[in-house]
Structure formats: C-alpha cells, structure tokens
C-alpha cells in the first residue's frame with residue numbers, strides 16, 4: 001500500500017502507462033497498480049475517496065483528466081475532446097444528433113410505441129444466438145450518440161470489459177453489459193431496417209407530460225400527444241407510483257431487447273432486466289424526473305442501473321477491445337443465462 005498523497009508531494013507527477021498525470025486534489029490511500037484500457041485508467045486499490053488529476057501536457061481548456069469516482073476512473077472528455085452527453089457543444093456530431101432527436105420527438109407517440117411493441121413482441125423475425133446478434137451490429141453507428149462513432153459491437157465489448165474489471169464476481173452484470181444494446185438490431189434490413197429515430201436515443205414515458213429534462217425537449221411541441229389533454233398532464237393515464245412496468249416508454253432498443261430476453265426465458269436477475277429495459281431513460285436515472293411513476297421495487301433496481309450507467313457512458317473510446325480474445329468468456333456467460341438459440 002502506498003500513500004498517494006505523500007508520493008505526490010514528493011514527485012508532484014504520476015506516470016500512468018507512459019502518460020504523466022499531475023495531481024490536482026487527492027485524499028486517499030491505495031495500491032497504485034494501474035492498468036490502461038483505452039482512455040480509461042483502472043486503479044487497483046482498496047479504499048478510495050477522491051482524486052482529481054490531469055494530464056501534464058493537456059491543452060489549457062482541457063477539462064479532462066482523471067476523476068476517481070467510487071471505483072471507476074471516469075475520463076473527463078469523450079473521444080472528440082468534449083464532455084460526455086453535451087448536446088449543445090459544437091462538434092462534428094452535433095447536427096446529426098439534434099436532427100435525430102427532432103424526428104424522434106415528433107414521431108414517438110403513445111399509439112406508435114404500443115403498435116411497435118405489439119408487432120415486435122411476437123418475435124417472429126429470426127431465430128439466432130446472442131453472439132450472432134452481436135455480430136450483426138458490426139455495421140451500425142448510432143446517430144443519436146454524441147460520444148461515439150464506432151460500430152455498436154465495439155461499444156458492447158467496451159462496456160462489458162470495463163464493468164468486468166470492477167465487478168469481477170458479478171458475471172450477470174458483464175453479460176447484461178454485453179447485450180444491453182442488442183435491440184439496435186432493429187436497424188438491420190433483416191428486421192425491416194427501421195429508421196434510427198425509433199431504435200436508438202434516450203427514451204421517455206408516453207401517456208403523460210414530457211419532462212423538461214429530456215434532451216432537446218423543445219421538439220416535443222410538434223408531437224401530437226403534446227396537444228392531447230388525456231396525455232399531456234403530469235400523470236396522464238397513470239396513477240401515482242404505479243411502477244415503471246406499467247408505463248409505455250418511447251419505442252426503441254431497450255424495450256425490444258427486454259422483450260426478447262423475457263420471452264426467451266433468460267435466467268438473468270431482475271436487476272439485469274431492469275438495466276436493459278431502462279438504460280436509455282436518462283430523464284429518470286440521471287435527472288431524477290418521473291419519480292411519481294416509480295414504485296419501491298423500481299427504486300431498488302435503480303441502484304444497479306446507476307452502477308451500470310457509468311460504464312455504459314464512460315467506456316466509450318477509440319481504442320478497441322480484442323474481440324477474439326474475450327469471445328470465449330462471453331460465450332460461456334451466454335450459455336449460462338440464455339438458450340443456444342433465441343426467437344427475435
């Protein structure tokens with residue numbers, strides 16, 4: 001065990017895989033075993049409270065650096081040099097992402113989401129394994145994502161590998177991470193090639209008022225549900241604390257993958273299913289909106305979703321995982337929690 005503070009007083013700089021980091025603030029003891037995965041740095045340690053360090057050669061306006069938050073070292077910036085989920089910042093992704101949300105917010109209505117759920121809920125599109133589905137995602141880049149322009153399979157592996165390092169014993173969490181975005185297969189021509197606006201992006205409840213914390217909220221003005229008095233009040237068609245299970249969410253990859261996992265009788269625990277179903281519901285898990293729709297069980301499950309979200313968001317990077325190397329491990333998890341072939 002080393003006392004990082006004392007070491008930094010002596011050296012004022014630490015080397016992490018060849019990059020020099022300057023300590024800004026820290027108050028912690030830990031075992032400074034460091035491994036590097038993409039632009040995230042993982043520290044092997046026992047107790048950790050708070051560290052903020054920044055790369056020595058960082059540009060002046062670089063807010064990035066090394067945040068230690070619980071166990072995960074969260075990078076300050078995404079691979080485009082901006083903070084994560086900044087929808088206002090001028091960037092090469094901004095226009096595409098905003099246009100995505102404009103169309104999404106206009107077209108996701110209560111009726112539309114229920115129609116899609118009925119259609120895809122029949123699971124008559126294909127029979128295939130989980131890994132086959134991962135491979136189908138090789139070709140898609142998510143237009144709603146300001147932080148990543150790599151094919152989706154990379155994101156799945158980056159998320160799963162990052163969470164696996166910090167929670168080595170929770171194998172269900174590794175598998176949940178691997179499959180959480182598989183619903184994006186709806187984009188595939190073999191599934192009808194749905195447009196991006198009804199597959200990806202943040203999700204939100206339908207049947208009640210749209211909360212202002214939803215990304216690009218302004219575009220809901222043109223959604224027909226906004227003018228429907230039965231659907232545009234705080235509770236709308238729902239009753240107080242009815243539970244998220246009763247709520248119709250905007251249609252997309254979360255709900256589809258949840259339906260697939262459920263219908264194929266996965267043995268993943270309820271927390272895994274909750275993560276899959278609501279990971280894009282940022283207004284709820286990030287902004288704390290819609291509490292009045294949640295029940296006690298949702299609140300309990302939310303704890304795991306918070307853990308998961310950190311890895312889903314901050315593991316996005318340009319350095320890719322070696323697929324062949326990790327494949328056998330994930331195949332063994334798939335075998336443990338799913339049948340060999342699933343109906344999709």
Ligand SMILES: O[C@H]1[C@H](O)[C@@H](O)[C@H](O)[C@@H](O)[C@H]1O
Pocket residue numbers: 142144145146181200201202203279280281282
């Ligand atoms: O752009 C992203 C992406 O589509 C993710 O898969 C989804 O879960 C997020 O909510 C969204 O912001």
Ligand SMILES: [Fe+2]
Pocket residue numbers: 180181253279280
């Ligand atoms: Fe997602």
Ligand SMILES: [Fe+2]
Pocket residue numbers: 155159180181312
């Ligand atoms: Fe994701």
